[in-house]
Amino acid sequence: MSIKVLIDIINDMEEFIGKLEKRKEELEELKDELLIYSDKEFIESISRGLKDLEEGRFKRCDNLDDINTTFDEL
Numbered sequence: 779m780s781i782k783v784l785i786d787i788i789n790d791m792e793e794f795i796g797k798l799e800k801r802k803e804e805l806e807e808l809k810d811e812l813l814i815y816s817d818k819e820f821i822e823s824i825s826r827g828l829k830d831l832e833e834g835r836f837k838r839c840d841n842l843d844d845i846n847t848t849f850d851e852l
Contacts, residue, residue: 814820830836839845 827836831838837844837848839848
C-alpha cells in the first residue's frame with residue numbers, strides 16, 4: 779500500500795469524523811428543542827404571553843425608535 783493511499787484513507791476518516799461531530803451537535807440541539815417544547819409550563823407561558831400581546835397588555839417594539847418611544851411614554 780502506498781503512502782498516498784494511506785493519506786487518502788486518513789483524510790476520508792477525518793472528514794467522516796468531522797461530519798459525525800456536526801451531526802452530534804445538530805442532534806443535541808434537536809433534543810434541547812424537543813425538551814423545551816414538551817414542557818407544559820413553558821408552552822402555557824408562551825400562550826399567556828401571546829394572549830397578553832394580542833389583548834394589548836404589552837407593546838411590541840420592532841426597532842430602536844419603537845423602544846425609545848415606549849420609554850419616553852413611560
